[in-house]
Amino acid sequence: MIQKIIADETWLEGERRGCAVAPSDRVVRENVCRVILEIGQQLRESVTAQLLPGVMTLESLSRH
Numbered sequence: 001m002i003q004k005i006i007a008d009e010t011w012l013e014g015e016r017r018g019c020a021v022a023p024s025d026r027v028v029r030e031n032v033c034r035v036i037l038e039i040g041q042q043l044r045e046s047v048t049a050q051l052l053p054g055v056m057t058l059e060s061l062s063r064h
Contacts, residue, residue, distance in 0.1 A: 005035050 006023050009031045014021040021028060 002032075002036065006032050009035065 006028070009028050010021055010023045010025070013025060013028050013031065023029075
């Protein structure tokens with residue numbers, strides 16, 4: 001899954017710049033980290049909601 005995120009972010013950054021970009025590019029690495037953190041947060045909230053239905057998560061608190 002992480003390799004797919006890296007490939008997608010490398011391609012996307014290359015499209016933005018109009019040239020080839022290495023997976024080790026600083027912007028690509030930052031974007032990959034951001035995506036992984038977002039997915040991790042979503043997974044944590046999903047599991048928390050399933051295990052502890054009455055617990056408010058950060059995301060649900062920010063909606064109110």
